[in-house]
Amino acid sequence: MDPLEDVLTLLDTRSQLSTGLVAGGRWALRFEPPQGVKFNAVRRGSCLLEVDGVDGPVPLAEGDCYLLARPRPFTLRSDPETAPVAAGPVFARAEAGVARAGEGDEVFLVGGRFSFGARAQELLLDRLPPVVHVPAGTPHAETVRWALDAIDDELTRGQPAAGLVAEHLAVVMLVHVLRLHLARDPHTASGWLAGLSDPVVAAALTSLHRDPARQWTVADLAATAAVSRSTLAARFRTAVGMGPLEYLTRWRIELAARQLREGSTTLAVIARSVGYGSESALSVAFKRVMGVAPGDYRRRPAGQGTPTVAPPS
Template identity: 80%
Template sequence: MDPLEDVLTLLETRSHLSVSLAAGGRWAVRFDAPQGVKFNAVRRGSCLLEVDGVDEPIGLAEGDCYLLARQRPFTLRSDPEAVPVAAGPLFARAEDGIARVAQGDEVFLVGGRFSFGTRAHELLLDRLPPVIHVPAGTRHAETVQWALTAIDQELMRRQMGSTLVAEHLAVVMLVHVLRLHLAREPHAVSGWLAGLGDPVVAPALASLHRDPAHSWTVAELARAAGVSRSTLAARFKDTVGQGPLEYLTRWRIELAAQQLREGGGTLASIARSVGYGSESALSVAFKRVLGMPPGDYRKRPTTP
């Protein structure tokens, strides 16, 4: 897997589709801060998105979609003057999977949210802007539109397993939205995400993720990237915020922490699987990165 797939898998990424929204005329709906990452796609019509803490409203046209990477209240509306109604009671009255506001159905949105495991904020969400807007017709957006159309079809046909298939398609959509965002705004993210958009750093990151237990040297990683050791070391530090071997240590600890959360394996076997020759070596690195020894981490209750 590549680094993006690795992190999304480590974070136990799950999608949860919600009731669709149909609207017409003058309307506005006010949503509480979502749990996880909220997404919506405009399948018909247009509207405005207002997110608390974001200065300007975002115009959404047919085919657009967006992700809210922060847990902030937001409003969808037809125009700035429309008086909003609360989303909770509106969606509670939904029929056939569709909540309706005002009169007509000139505007139709599908959506849901993504939930993640315990390390989501540090590894992914804190590195994203509050809102990622993907306009229809932009370069590379075809795959996002394909996923959205397939989700629509699954939800309309309601065949056996349609909800499961649609939720997996939503995760596919998430991967493509993140790829598009990296391609479009490589300087708007930080850390390992920024490294994925850098032509020198990306091959080194891919090597580290392909075999994290290997005893990598900067020279080996520089050969994979096709540059000198000094160039790779400087570029990696400037882009990711830490050196390549420091990044390797942190990724190994994330993998070890995942195994500890899942409760399987002895500390010795976990140490070997992530590239440490002994329990003590893993324990020292683990405490340095996560602030506690592995034994204490394993006993800690997990809270998504």
């Protein structure tokens, strides 16, 4: 499987579309820190985005979109001088799914947020900068625009299950935003996400994710990437921050943890499914990575955070 697809699936990625915003004249809205990853796309006009802790405003033009990967307050505004008002009351007065700010309608934004499972912070969000800006005109931005057009079409026509289709299209948009970020700013990513921008490392990651239960060697992985063992080992460690076999161990533990969270499958079956020959071998590796034994992990209350440990980077 594709590593990015794998991780997004593991994180139980879901989207929720929110009220649109129509604005005109001079206006400014101050938003509280969003839950999950906030996204907005400028469908018409232009405005400025300011995020607490990020230097300078981000100019947004028609066709641009952005992700906010940190729960930080932010402001959308027409100009730097207008004093912002709280966005909450403005959106509480929304009609027909649209909130209005200022006077006029030259600006139109659509948006929503992505929510993830318990491991998202370590596996994905910590790997992203606070703001991922996708300018119009870039290759992946065209696909993002296609997804937004399709979302608009679904919601406007009111077809059966339109909301569900629109939410799946939003996840498609997220994938392309992440791909664009990797292609444009490979050095701002870290861990496995950074590895996807290196073709040699990406080939090895894809092989590991396609068959995590296989007893891989560095030589096997080097062959899939058509490089020497030393080249693969060096490039993998530089990009991901650990060796390929250590990464494999940690990914197997992530897969085992998902099975422990989601069902009553026996530890022996889980061990075999992720490449361990016995319960004891999995238990030792699991406790080393997660800081807790598999049985104790399974009994943790739903929604309780995972211990702070070194995650699959």
